[in-house]
Amino acid sequence: MRDLLATRARASPDATALVDDASGREWTYADLNATVETTAGRLAALGVTRGDHVGVLMETRPAFVRLVFALQRLGATLVPLNARLAPQELHTQRERANLALLVCDADTEADALAAADAVPVATVDDPDDPNVLALDERDLDDVEPAEWAHEDTLALLYTSGTTGDPKPVTLTLGNVVAAAGASAFTLGVLPDDRWLLCLSMYHMGGLSIPLRCALYGTTCVLQRGFDAEATVRALDEHDCTGVSVVPTMLDRLLRADADLPDSLRFVLTGGAPTPRDLVAACEDAGIPIHPSYGMTEATSQIATARPAEAFANPETVGRPLFGTTVTVVDDEGDPVPPGETGELCVSGPTVTPGYYDAPDANAAAFGPHGLHTGDVGYRDTDGRLCVLNRRSDRIITGGENVDPGRVAEVIRSHPAVRDVAVVGVDDPDWGERVAALVVPEEGHEIDRSTLEAHWEDRLAGFAQPRTVAVVDSLPRTASGTVDRDAARERVVATADL
Missing domain, CATH: 3.30.300.30 (ANL, C-terminal domain)
Structure with missing residues (x-):
């Protein structure tokens, strides 16, 4: 297939693809496809070609979305880098990912230069340093859209590093498509859905939203950074039907305004365990919370509880998503019965084929029951999953x-x-x-x-x-x-x- 956006633009050219909350600007899928074609031509003029690894160092903004799809058009691999890291940390990650180009913006230009060494740096804004290339000033090269197979690498995303140095996770087109489908079977998809993006796109939870919206043909409403009161306003003003947050963000939303808009169909929480009292507060306020468990290595969601299930069992993250198998194993790697605590192993089409250029890490991470997550939990007698902590904790x-x-x-x-x-x-x-x-x-x-x-x-x-x-x-x-x-x-x- 062609890249996700080009495929969607042919099917739904007039549907709204992206809304920028800061400016109020909107793009249809045809509009976004045209701007992505321009961005791809400018990246090609800088020498980006199929198979190249291109780093993106910036917070969530429309330019990030354009880069995601422009790199797909060229057949290149996206490497999002955490804009909050120190230059030395960025230097290590840049080196490990073998970048051919590092793209930044005005806020991250200095850090990009400090981390780049000989890797060329380009910015989506006006450069301050003469050594930084202005992407918008490049002449356009002709672009031959890349064809994608399910096993082709779409992105390298770094793990959070909670148990050691962050590792680049290989995510394929097949991983992304499978994750979007499994999520849709749990959350549902409606033609007029609008998913608010207020997470950082250098994390899988944020990056997944524009990718899934392109697959579904729905709208991504982009907020440039989370602020509780501004997020409540954006949810209401744009008639959002869904939002992804970490539990602390949801807690702040409820403290800012417990009456979130009635348009919301799902509030997906992840990235950390959702406290029982937060689930109870959502039940009292009529908020459709979907506590979830996921990880970068599984392209985001592994298990998700729907509201009724969460309200009745506030400690659970629900059952594994369609196509995903979770096995609880003991210290010897053998499966344990329901109710018994052990390490969670996950397998299925959303699971990464492995860490990039890390044979030793891959040999240790994968076993007979799939990927060893390093997380400890148990399944109850009804198959619901409860996650407790990291094994290393x-x-x-x-x-x-x-x-x-x-x-x-x-x-x-x-x-x-x-x-x-x-x-x-x-x-x-x-x-x-x-x-x-x-x-x-x-x-x-x-x-x-x-x-x-x-x-x-x-x-x-x-x-x-x-x-x-x-x-x-x-x-x-x-x-x-x-x-x-x-x-x-x-x-x-x-x-x-």
Whole structure:
């Protein structure tokens, strides 16, 4: 097939493809296809050709969307880079991905230059540095649209790096198409759907939205960065039917305005576990929350719970999506029965063929049951999936294994607790001790005796936290997951219970 946008533009030329919330400008699929053709011609004039790896360093904006589809038109591979990284981190990722070109904007030009070395840098804005090429000033080369097979690499996306150095994940056209189909079978698709994009496009959760909209023929409404009040307005003003957020973003939306517009069909939460009280708040407000579990290596969603399922079982992320198999295995790699905790392995057409240029990592990551996710969880007797924590987060205290997700689940069930992170900290006698960083509900105070009474009959003695710190919020990474190193430092520095 041709690239996704060209295929869609032939089928639905007059449908609205993209809306820029900042400017109010709209593009039909025919309009967007024409601008992408121009961008592709300018990239070709810079020497970009089939198979090249091209880095994009910028926050979410229409130019990013155009680059995504222009690189597809040329048969090149998109490599989104996190615009929040330090230059040295960008340098390492640029080098590892073997970039032929790095495209930036005015906000990221200095970082792009610092990371580029001999790799040419182009900007979608007016350059400040004479060594940076102005993409819009290039003459157009003729473009012969590339043909795509399902096994061709569409993008290299870096993992979040929560368990080590970020690795570039190979994602194919087939991965993207399968993920879009599986998601549609769960969320549904209607001709007038409008999906708000307020996530960063250098993460899979953000990048997936314009890709899926092109496949569905629906509208992507683009917001240039998340702001709770502005996002509530955008959802209402553009009659959005869907939005993807991490749980902390949804919590801020509800605090800004619990009455989100009635046009919403789905609010997809992921990137971190969705707290039980947030699910309950959505039920009270009539918000169609869809808690999900996913990862870059599976092209975003692995499992998703629909609202009724989430409201009845607030700890679950639902069942695996169509075509996806999740197997829970023990430390020896053998499947365990329902209710028993183990590592989650995932297989199916959405799963990456492997990390780029990393044979050792691939040999360790894949096994008889598919990709070892490094996540710990269990399936209940009805097949619903519950995700607890990373396998590497496991705490070993006095020779006993403690899954911090189980401990956090118990603490979070206390009505005065809004959120919690459970980590292991060094202990001279036991190797590690269990520590908890607790965020209280507004207007509530927490004391140790109350917490101890709550977990006394719910947790084994060795799993009960020995150190507790009360904080206003949990430290998080850019993708919304708890920053465990920062949490560990904070709980040691501020423990007061």
